[in-house]
Structure formats: C-alpha cells, structure tokens
Amino acid sequence: MSVAINIEDVVKRYGDQTVINGLSIDIKPGELFTLLGPSGCGKTTLLRMIIGFNSIEGGAIKIDDKVVNNIPISKRNMGMVFQNYAIFPHMNVKDNIGFGLKNKKLDKSEIESRIADILKVVQIEDFKNRMPDKLSGGQQQRVALARAIVIHPKVLLMDEPLSNLDAKLRIEMRNAIKNIQQQVGITTVYVTHDQEEALAISDRIAVMNKGIIQQVGKPKELYERPSNLFVSKFIGTSNVIKAKVERKSDDVYLQFSDGYTEQIRNISDRATNNATVLVSVRPHEFIISTDQDGIKGIVQNNMFLGVNTHYFVELEDGNKVEVIQDAEVAEIIPEGQSISLKVKTNRVNVFDVENEESLIEEGVANEVG
Amino acid sequence: MKLGKKNKFNTWNGLTIIILVFFAVFIIFPLFLVLKKSMIDTQTGEFTFTYISKFFERKFYWVTLMNSFKVTVVSTFLSVAIGLPIAYLMRRVKVKGSKIIEILIIISYISPPFIGAYAWIQLLGRSGVITSFFNNTLGLEFEGIYGFSGIVLVLTLQSFPLIYIYISGALKNLDNSLNEAAESLGYSNIQRFFKIIIPLIIPTILASSLLVFMRVIADFGTPMLIGEGYRTIPVLIYTQFMSEVGGDDGFAAALCAIFIVVTLVLFLIQRMVARHYSYSMSALKPMITEKSTGMKNILSHGFVYLTVLLAILPQLVVIFTSFLKTEGGQVYTGGFSFDNYKNILFGKNLSVILNTYKMGLMAIIIIIVFGILIAYLTVRKRNVITSILDTISMFPFIIPGSVLGIAFLFAFSDKPLAWSGTAFIMVMSFAIRRMPYTIRSSTAIIGQISPSIEEAAISLGASETKTFVKVMVPMMMPGVMAGAIMSWITVISELSSSIILYTNNTQTLTVSVYTEVIRGNYGNASAYSTILTLTSIISLLVFFKLTGKKEVSV
Known part of the structure; x- marks a missing residue:
C-alpha cells in the first residue's frame, strides 16, 4: 500500500541560479523521512518539487516507479501540512477536513465516515464544528494533519509543521505526528531545521546543506558517525579540536596539545603519519581527569542541570569547549579551577582538515554503534 | 506558484486579456484622444503646439494654474496643521466623546466638498446668515467669503479629516515603548513629540498631504460655486469645454493634457515618498490615552470640539435648511x-x-x-x-x-x-x-x-x-x-x-x-x-x- 519515492538527479533553477544540482534520494515505503538542514539549504524547495509547487528543471521524481514531473498537483494525490497550517479560516473544522474529499466526488456517507474516523485519529472530535480562530495552535495543527491524510494520499509532506508551536506543545505534537504516521503507515517526507526534532521523529534523515545531501542515515548513525564536519556540528553539540596523527608500527595515536596522546583504533589509512586532523568531541566524550595527563584547561563556568553538570572550559590554546559530567560522579568543580581533559577516542569522530570528510573506518564504526 | 510553462492559455491569461481590453477602451483610448486632440489642429489635422502654447501665452489662462497651486498648497498646509494635532491629541489625551468625534470627522470627509461650499455660502456668503448678522449689528460691509479664502476654508475643512485618518492610523502603529524609552532618557513631552513622534510619522504626513494635494487640485465643485472670479484649472477646463459659443475641443484637450502632467508629477512624487520613507512599525503596545487635567485638558477639548464642529457644520446647515420653508428658492423665511x-x-x-x-x-x-x-x-x-x-x-x-x-x-x-x-x-x-x-x-x-x-x-x-x-x-x-x-x-x-x-x-x-x-x-x-x-x-x-x-x- 505504501509507496516509495525515488528522487533521481533532480535539478532546480531559479533563472540563472541553480539551487539544487543533481540530487538523488530513495525514500522507502512507509518510512518517515526527514530533510534536515539550516534555512536556505534547499530542503523546502525539494519538498515543493515533490508535490509540484516547484517545477523540476532536470532529473525525475518517481512515486511508485512512476515519474510525476509533469503530473498536475491536483492529480498527484499527495497530502501536505504547511508551516502555517493554511487552515481555511472561513470554514469550520469539519469543512476544512472535508474539503479534499468533497472534491473527489465521494458518497456523502463515505465522506462523513472518513471525517469521523480521522477526527478520532487526530483526537479533535469535540471541535468538529468550531471555526479555526477558536482553536489553539496544537488543535489547528491536528486539523491540518487530518485534512492532509483524510484524502488517503500516496505521500504525506510536512513543511516545518511544528515551528509555530511553543516548546512544550512541539514535543507533544511531534509524538502525536509520529504515532499517527505509524498508525496510517503512509510514506512521509518531513522538513525541519530542528535537529532534535529530526532525531526524535524520523526513521531516516537526510542532512542537507547548500542544495547538497551531506549524509543519509538513521538518527543514531548520524549522531554517532557523521560523515563530515558539517553533519557533526549540525547534529548535536560538537567541540572541534586539532590533533596530530602519530603512527607507531601498527598502532595509531592522536596527539593533542600539552603532549596528551591517546590511541585510536578505528581510523582510516588516509590519516597519514604527522597529518593534522580535526577531532570532534561531544561534550560527554570528555573525561575530566584526576591525574595530570590530558588537555589542560580552566573551568570558566559551571551549570548544574540536575541530571548532569555542564562545564565551559577554556583550553590553553584559547579554544573553548563544553564538557558534560554526570551529576552523581563528583562534586561540582568550582569556576577558575584548572583541570585536565581526556578524550574517549573510541567514540569521537576525526575529520580531514582539508575536505572535512570523516577519517573513521566504516566497519569499525559499526562496532561502536 | 511556479507551475510548468505549459498551458499558456488558461483562464487567468484569458481574464488578463479581457481586463486589458477593458482598460484599453475605457482608459487608454480616451486619454490618447485627449493627447492627440491637444496637439492636432482641429481644422487642418496637422501637428501643432498652438493649443498648448495658447495656455502659456495668455495670463488669463495660466493664472488659473497659479491659482490652483496657491489654493492647493495653502489648503494642504492648513489641513496638516489641523489634522496632525487633532490626531495626536485624540491618541494622547482622553477626549470626551472621542468615538463620536471620530465618526463625525469621517462623515465630514466622505461628503462631497461642493456641498460644503454651498453650505458656507449660506453662512458666510454675501447674504449669508453670519454675514448678515455681523453686517447688521456692527454695521460692517463684509462682502462674504468668496474667491481664494472661501475655497481654502471649504477645502481645508474637507481635507484635514484625510490627514487625521492617516496619521491616526500611523500613531496607532507606533509602539509606546519608543515613547517610554525617550522618556526614560530624559526627554520631556514636547521634546518627545518633535524628536520621536514627528520623525516616525513624517512619511505618513508626506503621503497623506500629497493625497490631499491631488484631491484639492482636481476639485471642481468648490471653486465653481464659491470661487466666483477666482478660477482654477478644473473650472477653466469645464468652462472652455462647455462654453456656449461652441467649446474649443483642441484647447480643452490641451488644458486636460497640461493638467494630467501636473497630477502625474504629483503622483510620482507621492509614490516615491511612500516607497523611500516608510518605517515598518507594528505596535506591541500602542499609545494609551490619558486623562488630562487643568488648562491642557480644556485647550485640548476646545481645539478638538471647535474644529470638528466647523467640519461638520456644513452638513448640519444643509440638513437644517432642508426643513425650512422656501419662497422663490430663498430659505430663511422663517418656519419649518x-x-x-x-x-x-x-x-x-x-x-x-x-x-x-x-x-x-x-x-x-x-x-x-x-x-x-x-x-x-x-x-x-x-x-x-x-x-x-x-x-x-x-x-x-x-x-x-x-x-x-x-x-x-x-x-x-x-x-x-x-x-x-x-x-x-x-x-x-x-x-x-x-x-x-x-x-x-x-x-x-x-x-x-x-x-x-x-x-x-x-x-x-x-x-x-x-x-x-x-x-x-x-x-x-x-x-x-x-x-x-x-x-x-x-x-x-x-x-x-x-x-x-x-x-x-x-x-x-x-x-x-x-x-x-x-x-x-x-x-x-x-x-x-x-x-x-x-x-x-x-x-x-x-x-x-x-x-x-x-x-x-x-
């Protein structure tokens, strides 16, 4: 029932300007696939190409193995949830949801029962006769979602659907969206710039920047083994510090400042001896060391957050890094104190200083995952 | 929405063409004829500048353009001088009956100016009620307000509401925290008005005065009724075209062409001003009206009430006189x-x-x-x-x-x-x-x-x-x-x-x-x-x- 979406080498041009130049993605049937990237990266452009609001200047988009490039929007049978919901303000909830159904020339009873069903799924039965301006943001969001899926579209497209909600409601709604999507089992393309939201909601994520796909993968893969520095910095917090590769017989070491050296096992052969590399260390991949060995720094700020404590540490070379320590571990280190930081080299990611591509070996990486 | 370049001939393109034809017939074609007639000799059919130069050669004609400008500049200036303070006072000071005042101002704006002209003639004309009263009791020889002052009086009272409406709107979008920020930095009330409020609404003032300018300069009824010998361009155009001795089409067309050039220039300036000098403001916290006390309160109320009374007076006069007995067309014979x-x-x-x-x-x-x-x-x-x-x-x-x-x-x-x-x-x-x-x-x-x-x-x-x-x-x-x-x-x-x-x-x-x-x-x-x-x-x-x-x- 669910369909695959194959995006093959598509090109988007506005006048002379090429925004997307030969981009390909395969989206599997029934999955919730997220396009994640900073604003202006082309994710919304791509989404609008799938539904047809944007023309396609090259390549093909296939739904169910059929090229849809030249099919008019109204015939593509895709549901879309808009950033501002785009609820028709002059129709009540029921009429909004029924708008697409009435267009399909279905039986009256069929329409009624489908509306009743979807109202239950999105849990807004009590509001079916209300006008949109009498609904809260979350309720409007549910109406928009119901309206898009009630037509039984082949594909559901969502363009930053949560960005107009407050933080608490955002979390509530993203769970609701995920549940409803799984319940309906519809192939969904979701656009967001919020990495946390993307990690929470998606089956798979494509990270985009400047019209180019940086990496496609499951949330955990992207977080733990980003394929380049951009992905590493965009998803989660990363401290980037420089280190030098040191090869001694078969073993490889990373030499940090202050003479601190640590062995690394899963690094690629492309990391040649004496090469400078960029090491991306997540805040919890530092160990605050009790002995003198480690990268030296001074605690600038501490922030006790209950579950853990965040430290902002200035290293001796002037770099500032963020370190997270479980709260139970020890006393809070006072501001101004000198400390040494060790690095969990089995978890960190290493990037080429020139092209910023990952130097971690795939096979070894999976062991860690 | 950027759809494919296909189906070039859809409903929208069809409608565009229909509207274009409509405009071509009812706007472009008539205007083109005006321009053509102003430069083609009616007898010989040859290209000529005689009609246009005729206007500038005779003082009798070009003085009307000067008159138009004089009347318009003075009325516009006075409209701002009245409309701006009223708008500010109404936003700042709690004026009793402000809702009714606003409606009265709008009513005086939507009524045709020439009705104002004719009402003022009944009050301050040669045999007007007020004129007669003063002439009889004080033994004056006041001839009534005709000509320049009459036109200015009528058009100012008719136009300041437009300035008021615009500025009032702009003031509503002005965030009061700007005002409060200036106050916290030590600026007095008056200083704030000139340093903060005025600069922020200058674009609105300019835009609305240009609108007033355009309305006033094109007004025909008022100068026709109350202007008497003081002729403005619209009056000249009308009389030239309608003159009993066979109107001169070519000359009337030339007048129209000259007039269009004048209004076109004004329009372009207006657009430029609107585009270049606009701040986008949206007030989270608009100005609030506060109750005033003492002299300030009395003066504010006095100024607002008096101006609005003058503005609405023509309507009252007209309604009043419509219920009076008439004899041979003359009203004020006593009795309803x-x-x-x-x-x-x-x-x-x-x-x-x-x-x-x-x-x-x-x-x-x-x-x-x-x-x-x-x-x-x-x-x-x-x-x-x-x-x-x-x-x-x-x-x-x-x-x-x-x-x-x-x-x-x-x-x-x-x-x-x-x-x-x-x-x-x-x-x-x-x-x-x-x-x-x-x-x-x-x-x-x-x-x-x-x-x-x-x-x-x-x-x-x-x-x-x-x-x-x-x-x-x-x-x-x-x-x-x-x-x-x-x-x-x-x-x-x-x-x-x-x-x-x-x-x-x-x-x-x-x-x-x-x-x-x-x-x-x-x-x-x-x-x-x-x-x-x-x-x-x-x-x-x-x-x-x-x-x-x-x-x-x-």
Whole structure:
C-alpha cells in the first residue's frame, strides 16, 4: 500500500541560479523521512518539487516507479501540512477536513465516515464544528494533519509543521505526528531545521546543506558517525579540536596539545603519519581527569542541570569547549579551577582538515554503534 | 506558484486579456484622444503646439494654474496643521466623546466638498446668515467669503479629516515603548513629540498631504460655486469645454493634457515618498490615552470640539435648511416645512434619486468583479502584463474627474462606440474613477492571505478555478467589501465628471444639488444633499458593521 519515492538527479533553477544540482534520494515505503538542514539549504524547495509547487528543471521524481514531473498537483494525490497550517479560516473544522474529499466526488456517507474516523485519529472530535480562530495552535495543527491524510494520499509532506508551536506543545505534537504516521503507515517526507526534532521523529534523515545531501542515515548513525564536519556540528553539540596523527608500527595515536596522546583504533589509512586532523568531541566524550595527563584547561563556568553538570572550559590554546559530567560522579568543580581533559577516542569522530570528510573506518564504526 | 510553462492559455491569461481590453477602451483610448486632440489642429489635422502654447501665452489662462497651486498648497498646509494635532491629541489625551468625534470627522470627509461650499455660502456668503448678522449689528460691509479664502476654508475643512485618518492610523502603529524609552532618557513631552513622534510619522504626513494635494487640485465643485472670479484649472477646463459659443475641443484637450502632467508629477512624487520613507512599525503596545487635567485638558477639548464642529457644520446647515420653508428658492423665511422634500420627491422627477442608486449599484458591481480579479492577478499571477494592468488601474488616481469626463466624450461620441448621453457611459465613468479604492483594499487583503492556503486547496485536489472561487474569494470578501463601500460612497458623491457626461435622463443627486444651487433653489438643493448625506452615513455604518472597526482606510 505504501509507496516509495525515488528522487533521481533532480535539478532546480531559479533563472540563472541553480539551487539544487543533481540530487538523488530513495525514500522507502512507509518510512518517515526527514530533510534536515539550516534555512536556505534547499530542503523546502525539494519538498515543493515533490508535490509540484516547484517545477523540476532536470532529473525525475518517481512515486511508485512512476515519474510525476509533469503530473498536475491536483492529480498527484499527495497530502501536505504547511508551516502555517493554511487552515481555511472561513470554514469550520469539519469543512476544512472535508474539503479534499468533497472534491473527489465521494458518497456523502463515505465522506462523513472518513471525517469521523480521522477526527478520532487526530483526537479533535469535540471541535468538529468550531471555526479555526477558536482553536489553539496544537488543535489547528491536528486539523491540518487530518485534512492532509483524510484524502488517503500516496505521500504525506510536512513543511516545518511544528515551528509555530511553543516548546512544550512541539514535543507533544511531534509524538502525536509520529504515532499517527505509524498508525496510517503512509510514506512521509518531513522538513525541519530542528535537529532534535529530526532525531526524535524520523526513521531516516537526510542532512542537507547548500542544495547538497551531506549524509543519509538513521538518527543514531548520524549522531554517532557523521560523515563530515558539517553533519557533526549540525547534529548535536560538537567541540572541534586539532590533533596530530602519530603512527607507531601498527598502532595509531592522536596527539593533542600539552603532549596528551591517546590511541585510536578505528581510523582510516588516509590519516597519514604527522597529518593534522580535526577531532570532534561531544561534550560527554570528555573525561575530566584526576591525574595530570590530558588537555589542560580552566573551568570558566559551571551549570548544574540536575541530571548532569555542564562545564565551559577554556583550553590553553584559547579554544573553548563544553564538557558534560554526570551529576552523581563528583562534586561540582568550582569556576577558575584548572583541570585536565581526556578524550574517549573510541567514540569521537576525526575529520580531514582539508575536505572535512570523516577519517573513521566504516566497519569499525559499526562496532561502536 | 511556479507551475510548468505549459498551458499558456488558461483562464487567468484569458481574464488578463479581457481586463486589458477593458482598460484599453475605457482608459487608454480616451486619454490618447485627449493627447492627440491637444496637439492636432482641429481644422487642418496637422501637428501643432498652438493649443498648448495658447495656455502659456495668455495670463488669463495660466493664472488659473497659479491659482490652483496657491489654493492647493495653502489648503494642504492648513489641513496638516489641523489634522496632525487633532490626531495626536485624540491618541494622547482622553477626549470626551472621542468615538463620536471620530465618526463625525469621517462623515465630514466622505461628503462631497461642493456641498460644503454651498453650505458656507449660506453662512458666510454675501447674504449669508453670519454675514448678515455681523453686517447688521456692527454695521460692517463684509462682502462674504468668496474667491481664494472661501475655497481654502471649504477645502481645508474637507481635507484635514484625510490627514487625521492617516496619521491616526500611523500613531496607532507606533509602539509606546519608543515613547517610554525617550522618556526614560530624559526627554520631556514636547521634546518627545518633535524628536520621536514627528520623525516616525513624517512619511505618513508626506503621503497623506500629497493625497490631499491631488484631491484639492482636481476639485471642481468648490471653486465653481464659491470661487466666483477666482478660477482654477478644473473650472477653466469645464468652462472652455462647455462654453456656449461652441467649446474649443483642441484647447480643452490641451488644458486636460497640461493638467494630467501636473497630477502625474504629483503622483510620482507621492509614490516615491511612500516607497523611500516608510518605517515598518507594528505596535506591541500602542499609545494609551490619558486623562488630562487643568488648562491642557480644556485647550485640548476646545481645539478638538471647535474644529470638528466647523467640519461638520456644513452638513448640519444643509440638513437644517432642508426643513425650512422656501419662497422663490430663498430659505430663511422663517418656519419649518417638508415642502422641499415634497418638491423633490413628488413635484419633480423622482428618477434623479433612483438614477443615483441604480447607476451607482451597477458601477459597484463592475468595480467588485474587476477589483477582485485585478487584485488577484496583480498579486498572485505577477508577470509583465499583469504589472501593466496594475499600473493602468491606478491611472484614475491621477486623472481629474473633469478630464475623464471630457476624454469620455471625445472617445464615445461617434460610432461604433457612440455611448455619450447613455446611462452606460455614466456607469463606466463611475466604475473607472472609483475602482482604485476596491483594488487597493482587495490587494491589501490578498497580501494577508498566505499563499499556502491556496496550495493547501490545490494539494487537496481542487482546480485553480475552484480554489479561487471557494477559498480565495470568500477569504477576500471583507477587504473587498470594505473597499467597495468606499467606492460606493465616492461614486454617489461624484460630481466633476458627471457634470460633463450627464443628460436629463441620467441626472444624479450631486448634479441636481449643483444645478439647483446654480439656479438659486437652495431649498431643493438642501433636500437633495440631505438624501445624499444620509445615504453616505448609512453606507458608512454598514462599513463599520462589516469591518468591525470604527475607522476607515482610504
């Protein structure tokens, strides 16, 4: 029932300007696939190409193995949830949801029962006769979602659907969206710039920047083994510090400042001896060391957050890094104190200083995952 | 929405062409004829500058241009000098009855200026009530306010409301925290007014004064009635064209052409000002009115009440005199009666009143249909042709009514477009002249409708036409109707082109007021005016009801 979406080498041009130049993605049937990237990266452009609001200047988009490039929007049978919901303000909830159904020339009873069903799924039965301006943001969001899926579209497209909600409601709604999507089992393309939201909601994520796909993968893969520095910095917090590769017989070491050296096992052969590399260390991949060995720094700020404590540490070379320590571990280190930081080299990611591509070996990486 | 380049000939392109043809026939073609006639000799058919140079060679003619400018500059300046402080006071000081005052100001704005002229003649004219009173009691020889001062008085009182409406709107969008910030930095009340408030609303002041400028310079009725020897350009155009000794078409056309150039320049300046000097403001916390005490309170109230009284006085005079007994056309013979109403309703042909409503409604229907389509095409289907439509649709702003009237007669007197003298030509002149109000408010409301609303409808399988009819039009209606009512109010008070185009069968209320005043039948004129004023007020109340606001945007 669910369909695959194959995006093959598509090109988007506005006048002379090429925004997307030969981009390909395969989206599997029934999955919730997220396009994640900073604003202006082309994710919304791509989404609008799938539904047809944007023309396609090259390549093909296939739904169910059929090229849809030249099919008019109204015939593509895709549901879309808009950033501002785009609820028709002059129709009540029921009429909004029924708008697409009435267009399909279905039986009256069929329409009624489908509306009743979807109202239950999105849990807004009590509001079916209300006008949109009498609904809260979350309720409007549910109406928009119901309206898009009630037509039984082949594909559901969502363009930053949560960005107009407050933080608490955002979390509530993203769970609701995920549940409803799984319940309906519809192939969904979701656009967001919020990495946390993307990690929470998606089956798979494509990270985009400047019209180019940086990496496609499951949330955990992207977080733990980003394929380049951009992905590493965009998803989660990363401290980037420089280190030098040191090869001694078969073993490889990373030499940090202050003479601190640590062995690394899963690094690629492309990391040649004496090469400078960029090491991306997540805040919890530092160990605050009790002995003198480690990268030296001074605690600038501490922030006790209950579950853990965040430290902002200035290293001796002037770099500032963020370190997270479980709260139970020890006393809070006072501001101004000198400390040494060790690095969990089995978890960190290493990037080429020139092209910023990952130097971690795939096979070894999976062991860690 | 950027769809494929295919199906080039869809409904929207078809509509664009129809509207373009409509504009070509009713705007471009008549204006072209005006320009042509102004430069082609009527006898020989050769190209000539004689008509245009005739204007600048004789003082008798070019002095009218000077007169127009003098009257306009002074009236505009005074309008700002009155409108600005009132707007500020009304936002700042708690004035008793401010709601009623606002409505009175708007009513005085929507009534036709020449009614003001004729009312002031009754008060301060040669044999006016106030003039007679002072001349008799003090033994003065006051001749009444005719000419320059009369025109300025009437047009100022008629125009300051527009300045008020604009500035009041701008002040409402001014965030009071700006004011509070300045106060915390040690600025006094007066200093804040000049250092913060004025600079922020300067664009509004300039834009609204230019609008006043355009209205005043194109006004025909007021200088015609109260100007006497003081002739302005619209008066000259009318008299040249209508002169009994066979009007000189070529010269009248030349006058029109010169006048269009003047208004065009003003319009361009207005656009430039509006574009370059605008701050986008939206107040989270608007200014609040505060109760004043002492002298400040008394002065504020006094100033506001007095000005508004003067502004609304013509309406009161007209309504009052309409109920007076008349003798040989003269009012103030003592005693009240319904004679005037009996006269106009039963004694005379009732068609004057019916004509106004019938032709007005037909014009409004045209205005609404075209207004919606033009606004939608120019905002959502922007391309070279719709941009041209957009520009042409604003032409009527710069074409003075008398010029449009003459242009229509030039264009539609001969076959195959021999429409002069018909109701059709009146309806079309109303529609063309007053369409911009509806277009502008429709355009504004489309701007507030997110494009994704339309996309949502299309993604749900609705066709473009269906999306337009079922989603866009209903959503646009509040804005369209608000504009349409402003169009309607200005249609029924239209004089300057009706006076040129009307015949006995298509006479309107405004034309009747004018001709009755000219004939000296002040009683009948008052009764006609009262009907006109009541219609405007009722329309205004409908407007308030419909928009849920107590203000107009113009």
